Amino acid sequence: MRSSPDAHNAYVKGVDGKLGGKVKPLIRFMKAWKFYMNVPISSFYLELRVAKFVSEESTIVYDIDLKNALKHLADIELAKMQDPMGISGYIIPCSTDVKLEDAKSKLDTAVTRAVNARAAAASDDIKSAFDWWDKVFGGNFPSYYK
Helix, strand or coil, rough: CCCHHHHHHHHHHHHHHHHCCCHHHHHHHHHHHHHHCCCCCCCHHHHHHHHHHHHCCCCCCCHHHHHHHHHHHHHHHCCEEECCCCCCCEEECCCCHHHHHHHHHHHHHHHHHHHHHHHHHHHHCCCHHHHHHHCCCCCCCCCCCC
């Protein structure tokens, strides 16, 4: 696959700048989920897919947009994506079909947990929201102490 790290970094940096520097941390949250849950998705795919997904947003709210990004990936079934810079052609999420199925399964679980976290937060049950986010991140989310 042809690539241009400078061009792709400039794309992400541009979206990040438009949204007040909140896109790169959102991408880091997604990569943390990938790491802690051993999800076989390409980091390159995650970075560009999340940047493209939020590129039309006017603001980023981490818990909302993390849930929305996870749900978006599930809704599109981790479809390959056209390189937004037009350099790499199509960018695939996983190196094999077996890894793709594993990633989809883990993504579905993450979406369910993120939806539950948002519902708990919307009901002012912050402790439960923290507990659900902890499940999303495989026991690596800060605990809630009141």
